[in-house]
Amino acid sequence: MFFLCDASGFYSSAEKVMRPDLRKKPVITLSNNDGCVVAVCPIAKRLGIKKFVPYFQVKDVVEKYGVTVTSSNYELYHSLSTKMMDTIGQFADDVYVYSIDEVFARFNTALSHESWMALGREIRKTVWKEVRLPVGAGGGLTPTLAKAASHAGKRLPGYNGVAVIHSEQERVNILEQMDVTDVWGVGRRLGQKLRTLGINKALQLSQQSPARIRKQFSIILENTVRELNGELRIHWDDVRPDKQQIYSTRTFGTRVTTKAELHKAITGHCESAMRKLRKQRGLTKAITVFASNSPHDDARYYRKSVYHQFAIPTMDTRIVTNAIPAVIDKIYKPGICFYRCGVGLVEILSAANYQADLFAENKDNPKLMNVLDAVNDRYGKSTLQIASKGFTKTHEMKRQFITQRATTRWSDIPTIQC
DNA sequence: TCTGGGGTCCTAGGACCC
DNA sequence: TCTGGGGTCCTAGGACCC
Numbered sequence: 181m182f183f184l185c186d187a188s189g190f191y192s193s194a195e196k197v198m199r200p201d202l203r204k205k206p207v208i209t210l211s212n213n214d215g216c217v218v219a220v221c222p223i224a225k226r227l228g229i230k231k232f233v234p235y236f237q238v239k240d241v242v243e244k245y246g247v248t249v250t251s252s253n254y255e256l257y258h259s260l261s262t263k264m265m266d267t268i269g270q271f272a273d274d275v276y277v278y279s280i281d282e283v284f285a286r287f288n289t290a291l292s293h294e295s296w297m298a299l300g301r302e303i304r305k306t307v308w309k310e311v312r313l314p315v316g317a318g319g320g321l322t323p324t325l326a327k328a329a330s331h332a333g334k335r336l337p338g339y340n341g342v343a344v345i346h347s348e349q350e351r352v353n354i355l356e357q358m359d360v361t362d363v364w365g366v367g368r369r370l371g372q373k374l375r376t377l378g379i380n381k382a383l384q385l386s387q388q389s390p391a392r393i394r395k396q397f398s399i400i401l402e403n404t405v406r407e408l409n410g411e412l413r414i415h416w417d418d419v420r421p422d423k424q425q426i427y428s429t430r431t432f433g434t435r436v437t438t439k440a441e442l443h444k445a446i447t448g449h450c451e452s453a454m455r456k457l458r459k460q461r462g463l464t465k466a467i468t469v470f471a472s473n474s475p476h477d478d479a480r481y482y483r484k485s486v487y488h489q490f491a492i493p494t495m496d497t498r499i500v501t502n503a504i505p506a507v508i509d510k511i512y513k514p515g516i517c518f519y520r521c522g523v524g525l526v527e528i529l530s531a532a533n534y535q536a537d538l539f540a541e542n543k544d545n546p547k548l549m550n551v552l553d554a555v556n557d558r559y560g561k562s563t564l565q566i567a568s569k570g571f572t573k574t575h576e577m578k579r580q581f582i583t584q585r586a587t588t589r590w591s592d593i594p595t596i597q598c
Numbered sequence: 599t600c601t602g603g604g605g606t607c608c609t610a611g612g613a614c615c616c
Numbered sequence: 617t618c619t620g621g622g623g624t625c626c627t628a629g630g631a632c633c634c
Contacts, residue, residue: 190634211603218603218634231634234602252603279634367632427605468627476602487626522604578601 181296181346183285183319184326185268185303188334188341190281190313191219194260195250197312198586198594206247210235213433213578214251222314251579259587260311267310271303276416284323284416293346300333300342319344323414324407327364328354328382335362355408358382365404370397382408422460422530428453429522433578435473436518442471443508447501447569449523454497455556457525458549463493463534464525467500469507471521484511492537493529496544497552501566 187193191209196202206224208217217238220229227245229238235249242249261280269275272285291299300317307315318330325345332354333343345351361371363382379385386408394402403413428449436442446469457464470485486507494500500523536542555564562569584592 213601213603215602232603236601239601282634365632369631423606425606429604431603466626470627474602483628485627489625520603524606 181287181289181291181319181321182323182326183272183287183300183303183317184278184282184323184330185285185307185315185317186282186330187264187313187315189219189221189225190261191252191257192221192224192250193219193313194257195248195253195583196221197260198256198584199248200312202248206245207250208238208242208247209250209252210581211252213431214580215431218252249581251582253583253585255585255588256583260313263311264307264313264315267307268303268315271299271306284326293344293350296344296346297342300344304341314341316341318342319346321345321410322407322412324364324404325351325410328358328362328408331358331362351410352383355383355386356381360385363404363408365400370401373397422462422528423456424528426453426456426462426464426525426528427522428456429470429520429524430577431520432518433576436521437514437516439508439512442512442518442521443504443568444570445521446471446504446508446523447566449521450500450504451497451562451566451569453523453525454495454500455553457528458495458553461531462525462528463495463531464500465490465493465527465529466525467503468524468526469504469511469522470524471511471518473517474519477517477519479517482513482516484513486510487526489527492540492542492544493527493534494544495531495546496549497566498545499543501568504568 192207195207195209204223206227206229207221208224208229209219210216211218214235216232216234217229218231220231224247227241227247229241229247241247257280264281265275265277265283268283268285273288274286276284276286278284296319300319303317304315307313316330316333318326318328318333320326320329329343329345333339333341336343336354336357343354345354358381360366360374360379360382361368363385366374366385374385379388386405388405390402390405393405406413430449432445436445466487466489468485468487470483472483473479473481475481488503488507490499490503552564556562584594586592586594
């Protein structure tokens, strides 16, 4: 049995952990640069505020109902996420952390439907008691069914956050009430295509012939169909599979127009992407570097991406950043107000399997990179950095409503006045 | 007054080469 | 001289997830 546990409106609910006075009030949380709404607490949901809409579009509702708005405080969320995952992990034989607020828990035992429901409620209660986060729990024989149950637990009447798909009757009951686009892995576009075939509900998708779905769509959707029928297709190992591509990208707080500023930002993205690469003990053969203005600006849309290959696969940040000036020359265009840029490591191989070329001169310095990573892990990002990133924070992120990092900084510990 | 996220994977199609 | 198939590399952009 799999359970999917996730927090409702995680970022916003995390803010309430430190602000119990807001517990019964609506809270929403914004993305980087305070651009979009990315989390909506259950109370704010009832006001009709949707995720992923630009903040300025909900400002009226925010003011009308006195909704509390916060910027994203990742330090706080990561620390609360860890506590939440640890708490849930104590129940399960095995867990797989899927995202900051979602975890799959695996159980190797057989229980009755009622006992699974009781377990779900127990998890929910315990996480609330220990971390003060509202979580839902959905159980099923496959991860896709667990996801569906979790959806039902939250959206369908009568479940109160916990649902289990154990019997055929329960499976049919829940899937026939679920829109096909609510199935894990079916987005807007696939949904449209399925609808033209008359497949509107999750149950209908589960009744399709897997072979036909594979032919008409993909092996991925075939697996979804099989999982909806209780056939296990999604597996995970103890370790998360290595990424095939790693990206670091961000929008600027204010538009960037000079080559020097663009260079600094891209250097920073090289640093963080390469840090992630070394975490999975990888080497990269090629990168793409890209920058664009905003599609919402009046100016014509400009987007440029440049692919750059290295003679020898590398894990050394310096090798990558040394290639940047030449790449930037191909991207930068005077007069463009750059809004976003980023770096992707797009051809990754594993250092363990890589057979080095005896005759090539490898300039990587793994020891230096180890020191770089160790120092930055211990003393904070950019304690040691590549000089071309610059030492002044010129393109700082807009975070008008940032809260205290109450669980990770001595200086931010909340005080209680009696 | 101005304001529109981030990450990963996949693929169509053009450019280029043989 | 004109015409042609097939492969690889690269870029843009779509699709999905949160």
